[in-house]
Amino acid sequence: MNNEGFTIWLTGLSGAGKTTISEMLCKELRERQAPCEMLDGDIVREHLSKGLSFSREDRDINILRIGFVAALLSRNRVCVIVSAISPYKNTRNQVRQTIKNFIEVYVKCPIDECERRDVKGLYKKARTGIIKSFTGIDDPYEEPQQPEVTCCTDLETVESSVRKILRYLELANYIPAPMDAVSWPERQARN
C-alpha cells in the first residue's frame, strides 16, 4: 500500500460539478480517516490569488499557485482535492510534473447543461456581456486528453462519480479498500 499523499485534480467547466463532487469525496475520505484538504478555485481566488484577473496569464498564475500548495501538502501525506476550471492543457501538465501522485479527473458536462444549471448565475452574465472571457463562452476550455478518471455529470449521479474516483484510488493503492479493517493512520504507521 502506498503511504504517500496524492492530489486529485478536478478540471471542467463552471457548473460541471467539481465542487459538489469534491465535497462528497472529501467527506468519504475523512470518514476513512484519511487526512484530506480541499483547494477550491473560487476560494483560492478570495485569498491566495486575490486580485488576479481571468486573463490567460493570471489564470495560469492561479493554477500554478494551487499546484504549489497541493505539492507541499501531498508530499506530507495529505490527500488533496483541487477543484478549479484549469482550462489550459499545458498548465495542467506543468502542474502534473511537480506533483508526485497526480490524478486528473475530468468533470465532463456539456456546456448546454452547465448553462441550464447556471449555479452562480454566471452564464447569464457572460451571455449578456456583463462578464467577459468566460470559459466555454468567449474563452477556451481545452479538454484533458488522457485523464485518469472521467465523470460525466450529465449522465451519472454525484454518488457514482465519487464511487468511481474512490475505486480508482483503491485500485491504484492510494487508499485501502473499505473492507480492510486496518485504519489509514495505522497503515501509515506500519509502512
Ligand code: ADP
Ligand atoms: P463547479 O464547481 O464545477 O463550478 P458546482 O459543483 O458548483 O460546479 O455546481 C454543479 C451543480 O450541478 C450543483 O448544483 C449540483 O447539485 C448539480 N449537479 C447535478 N448533477 C450533478 C452530478 N451528477 N455531479 C455533480 N453535480 C451535479
